Amino acid sequence: MLERGVRAAERGRIAEGLAQIREACAVDPGNPEPQAQLARWLSRLNRNDEALAAVARALALVPQSALCWDTVGVVLSRAGRHEQAVACFERAVALEPDRAGTHFNHAASLKFLGRFTEAEAAYEACIRRDPRFWRAHSALAATRLQTPERNHLARLERLLTTGLLEPDAELHLRHALAKELEDLGRDDEAFGHLLVGNARKHATTGYRFERDQSLFDAVMRLFPGVLPGPAHADLARDEITSAPIFVVGMPRTGTTLVERILSSHSQVASAGESQNFGVLLQRACRTQSPQVLDEATLAQSLRVDLQVLGRDYVERTRPPGQARPRFVDKLPLNFFYLGHIARALPAASIVVLRRHPLDTGLSNFRQLFATGFSYYEYARDLRDIGRYYVQFDRLVTHWQATLPGRVHEVRYEALVADQRVETERLLAHCRLPWEEACLHFDRNEHAVATASAVQVRQPLYASSVGRWRRFERRLQPLIDELLAAGVPVTD
DSSP: HHHHHHHHHHTOHHHHHHHHHHHHHOOOOTTTTHHHHHHHHHHHTTOHHHHHHHHHHHHHOOSSSSHHHHHHHHHHHHTOOOHHHHHHHHHHOOOOOTTTHHHHHHHHHHHHTHHHHHHHHHHHHHHHTTTOHHHHHHHHTTOOOOSSSSSSHHHHHHHSSSOOOOOHHHHHHHHHHHHHHHHHHOOHHOOOOOHHHHHHHHHHHOOOOOHHHHHHOOOOOOOEEOOOOGGGGOOOHHHTOOEEEEEOSSTTTHHHHHHHHHHHHHHHEOOOOHHHHHHHHHHHHHHSSSSSSOHHHHHGGGGGGGHHHHHHHHHSOTTOOOOOOOOEEOOGGGGGGGGHHHHHOOEEEEEEEOOOHHHHHHHHHHHOOOOOOGGGGGGGHHHHHHHHHHHHOOOOOOOOHHSHHHHHHHEEHHHOHHHHHHHHHHHEEEEEOOOOOGGGGGGGOOOOSSTTTGGGGGGOOOTTTHHHGGGGGGGHHHHHHHHHOOOOOOO
């Protein structure tokens, strides 16, 4: 029964699969395996409260198999419970030390916690057991700065030439090579690997920029005029003192950095990159699309009671067990929902990150996003990145006009140049008193489950400002798109 349920869920029939898994839980209540699988699929649906309840039931029954411990660990990791996840992965490794995937999961949670030396060892353990576990190579390369004495170039180049590789395998290997070559100052070779790997993957996705263009257009049609701002006198005191903070922007523009600054404040907890707002909006719209964000959902979205949705969002997203009254949600793509957020949560603070367009474009092109996440498919082609940036810039300008006074822009370069002044402005916008701890975000011990997990555990540095100049000759397609749209690319 359990196997039938899991097979159905893996084939996309998740509702049917969940029903059979629940039945297996009822038939064999003393078995932790059905509870672990129930947690797994509830987590996939972003039903984290239910998933964590199933995890608690599975753990109370003391799993005996490595797979069960690993499954529970993955659910805990997805929910941001990385300390607990690491403990589960350690149990799984002890029970079945030759399973490469468990070592990979263990390494990822260690990396999120800032335990980089242990993470590196766990990634190596994964690769020893399965050299073709491609994701481990790209993740390992990003764990530290590679040096002439310590790098993986020979292994990566050997794997790249061992035969015809699937596009995803080549993508991971070439991104790993690009990262390590760039660390060694071999920029032109690094960019060549990015071009080849990204182009091959891009050709398999069928991505067309018009799909994203339609989303930008649909959002702006929904909110054509100025939205009335909140009158704080009309807001309940607890709405103001417990209001969430949304940090949005294109990926790799400093969203994690700003989230770390804010969550270093004694009044602010981190909710990580929560998809809850978009997921709850789609559920309320009852659209059948497999995508959380699409035109059909947007078309129905203003028929939803957004204030009810806002209360549900806060209840589901506020980090459990936190005494801090406020929390920050830093999902970059929430910039599509700022009109909905303003209506659903009138007291919420909204922060938008901006970065030099060429550094933004280069950072997106260099980043190996999850291959199954369709919203970042634009990032594998320089021209598409340019088009996307133009529309993002247009949408942020639209939000500034329609949400006057609600949207605070943080320029990454300005934050690097004058951390104290920009942090003071940020805290003032979020209605937070000054705290010196916000200048020392690198001491923040909260887990970081994003691509910036390594960087944000260091003090602020300026080496990434103007990085595009190192690759200017290679960025011409991106530059052409920006200039054609009137976006300035000079400092």
